[in-house]
Amino acid sequence: xxxxxxxxxxxxxxxxxxxxxxxxxxxxxxxxxxxxxxxxxxxxxxxxxxxxxxxxxxxxxxxxxxxxxxxxxxxxxxxxxxxxxxxxxxxxxxxxxxxxxxxxxxxxxxxxxxxxxxxxxxxxxxxxxxxxxxxxxxxxxxxxxxxxxxxxxxxxxxxxxxxxxxxxxxxxxxxxxxxxxxxxxxxxxxxxxxxxxxxxxxxxxxxxxxxxxxxxxxxxxxxxxxxxxxxxxxxxxxxxxxxxxxxxxxxxxxxxxxxxxxx
Numbered sequence: 001x002x003x004x005x006x007x008x009x010x011x012x013x014x015x016x017x018x019x020x021x022x023x024x025x026x027x028x029x030x031x032x033x034x035x036x037x038x039x040x041x042x043x044x045x046x047x048x049x050x051x052x053x054x055x056x057x058x059x060x061x062x063x064x065x066x067x068x069x070x071x072x073x074x075x076x077x078x079x080x081x082x083x084x085x086x087x088x089x090x091x092x093x094x095x096x097x098x099x100x101x102x103x104x105x106x107x108x109x110x111x112x113x114x115x116x117x118x119x120x121x122x123x124x125x126x127x128x129x130x131x132x133x134x135x136x137x138x139x140x141x142x143x144x145x146x147x148x149x150x151x152x153x154x155x156x157x158x159x160x161x162x163x164x165x166x167x168x169x170x171x172x173x174x175x176x177x178x179x180x181x182x183x184x185x186x187x188x189x190x191x192x193x194x195x196x197x198x199x200x201x202x203x204x205x206x207x208x209x210x211x212x213x214x215x216x217x218x219x220x221x222x223x224x225x226x227x228x229x230x231x232x233x234x235x236x237x238x239x240x241x242x243x244x245x246x247x248x249x250x251x252x253x254x255x256x257x258x259x260x261x262x263x
Contacts, residue, residue, distance in 0.1 A: 011234055013232040013233070013234065014231060014232055014235075016228050016231050024228055024229070027224050027225040027228075028225060031156075031218060031221040034214060034218055035142070035218065038214055044140045047125075047140060047212040047214055048136075048140065051125045051206075054207050054209055058208075058209075067208065069200050069201075069204050070201060070204040070205060070208060072201050073160065073162055073197070073198075073201035074159075074162075075109070075158060075162040078162060078166035079105075081170065082105065082166055082169045082170055083102045083106075085173045085177055086099040086100075086103075088177065089176045089177040089251070093176055093180050093251050094249075095246075096248070097176075097235055097236065097238075097251050097253075100235055100238065101169050101172050101230065101233075101235060102169055104233065105166065105169045105226075108229070109161070109226065112161075112226065113156065113158050113219075113222065114158075116156055117153040117154070120142045120143065121144045121152040121153075122141070122143075122144065122152055122154045122215070123138070123144060123151055123152050123154055124139070124209070124212070124215075125211070127151060132148075140212070154211055154215050155211075155212070156215055156218030156222050157202075157211040157215040157218065157219030157220075158219065159205050159211070159216075159219065160202050160205060160216045160223055161222045161226070163197050164198045164226070164227050165223055167198060168194055172230070172235075172253075174190060174193070175252065176252060176253065179251065179252055198223070202216050202220060235251075235253050236251065
């Protein structure tokens, strides 16, 4: 009984902010409500107004700058970067645990973002000016299953959701990686890594007309939900195969930061 209770205590979820599952439920409810509203034909006016404004205020220089900044949300490079940092931290700390967050994040995004895109089958705003050259009013509705899949994968925005998830993973990996170098990670740096790239990707994705505003809002809600789930996982105490030996040891994710000294 003592062993069982100890395991349960060690495997309790890590704290997130805001604390509690109410925030997760609120994010999920908001995503469902947004999807239902769009499926019912609502919010199309807002989407069209934002897309039209972007089209009218997109000079060449701004367009190229936005395209360059939007690269921050490319899922493939972010996945490779997170995997690379995880492997580097694992080798330096002689533990497989830093590799776990990128692997779980990849599986989680693979089975959520992509399937939702295919299921909702919504074209992007650009579908009116390039193949399949839909009428403007035809680019807004969801569930256009008659279109080829490649033309109807706009909702939710994968760029935004991926940016939130993968920069959250990168921020998570900074602590063990810095520890392997004998350093600490400033809290402000973690906040910048987690907040700035997703905000940039959100704005540029909408501004370039690659997604409707509500696509990016849905990507934001989904990304935040997945991010909270990933940060709840007790990475340092997850049970691993005994054959890994000392490579199972924790890397300090659950070690509280030292108390600030008094001057």
